[in-house]
Amino acid sequence: MHPETPKIVAVRPHDDYTLTLTFANGERRLFDLKPYLQSEVFRALRDLELFRKVAVVYGSLQWPGERDLAYDMLYQKSTPLPAEVT
Numbered sequence: 001m002h003p004e005t006p007k008i009v010a011v012r013p014h015d016d017y018t019l020t021l022t023f024a025n026g027e028r029r030l031f032d033l034k035p036y037l038q039s040e041v042f043r044a045l046r047d048l049e050l051f052r053k054v055a056v057v058y059g060s061l062q063w064p065g066e067r068d069l070a071y072d073m074l075y076q077k078s079t080p081l082p083a084e085v086t
Contacts, residue, residue: 005072007059013052017045019061021078023071029078041067 010022017033033051036042045051045063054063062068 005075007071008056008061008074009059011054011056011061013054015048017051019054020081021061021074023075024059028081028083029075030081031074031078 006023006025006027008021009024012020014020017037019031019033021029021031023029033042033045037046044065045067050063054061056062057068060068060071061074
């Protein structure tokens with residue numbers, strides 16, 4: 001049995017289309033959205049102004065236009081960050 005995946009409590013967007021995610025367990029991870037920007041759903045997020053409007057909603061990420069990503073996928077596809085990286 002796998003432990004429950006922690007939900008996201010904070011997000012910080014970066015101009016290179018990466019996101020610093022802080023999870024409920026205190027872990028900070030980096031997620032790269034660039035590979036997803038080719039899909040029809042996320043293509044509009046190439047606009048940095050729209051990309052920066054990311055918000056934490058119910059522990060997952062959401063952008064205007066009902067674009068969202070689930071916290072469990074974000075946790076699995078992100079890379080752990082050392083404590084000193086922001």
